Amino acid sequence: MDSHPQWSEAEVAGGHVVVLVRRGRFRRRARDGVLEAEPGTGYLNVPGEPSEFAHPAGGDVCTAVWLRPGLWRSVVGEERPVRSAFYVDAAVELAHRRVVAGGDVAFGVAEGLVRLVGAVVGRVVNRPLPGAADRRVVAAARAAVLEEAPESAGLVPLAESLGVSPYRLSRAFSREVGVPLTRFRNGVRVGRAVERLEAGEEDLAGMAADLGFADQAHMTRTVRDHLGQTPTALRRLLTRPG
CATH class of the missing domain: 2.60.120.280 (Regulatory protein AraC)
Known part of the structure; x- marks a missing residue:
């Protein structure tokens, strides 16, 4: 299109x-x-x-x-x-x-x-809508995380880049999205890990580094926290014939 x-x-x-x-x-x-x-x-x-x-x-x-x-x-x-x-x-x-x-x-x-x-x-869906200014801040924060902008590595630098306090960003994000900013950021990384596992990724240590995890163990803990399964188990699930 x-x-x-x-x-x-x-x-x-x-x-x-x-x-x-x-x-x-x-x-x-x-x-x-x-x-x-x-x-x-x-x-x-x-x-x-x-x-x-x-x-x-x-x-x-x-x-x-x-x-x-x-x-x-x-x-x-x-x-x-x-x-x-x-x-x-x-x-x-x-x-x-x-x-x-x-x-x-x-x-x-x-x-x-x-x-x-x-x-x-x-x-x-049934929470009151936040103000327009907070919605703009949250939209910008989400975009920064999804685009892997350098400032999205932490709450403080991200808030500074958006011209708001860390407290305001954290509160507005949780109200608008329904989860804390840290969990959203980790969820994005887990989603990208799932996409690569579905494609048959075998180098888990390399994938962990690519996605910004401290190491493979950190990635495994985070994936299990979000999905209840390890990356290895997910790869078997996602690549199973039929």
């Missing part, structure tokens, strides 16, 4: 849909503001509600999960939640990858994905 930086015509959702971003970046404008959509984010579509999109960086790939009204209420909790956007943690990303890869879509894997999405959505 070519770049289209201007906003599209409004698109009205025809059902209850959970959208998970797989690749690419784009912008979505809805009733609760503008989402800088990228891998690690998701959003909710509610019947009859319009959204506009812009693609300044080209194309994207997303997974859309259509839910019946009863299942929607059990997952989201409200017909029209306060927020439509949410952060996708490493556990949801792993379940998402397994569904896309053609796992047990009808039962176990899909059920796990819906359950995990429900837990993530429940943490944030």
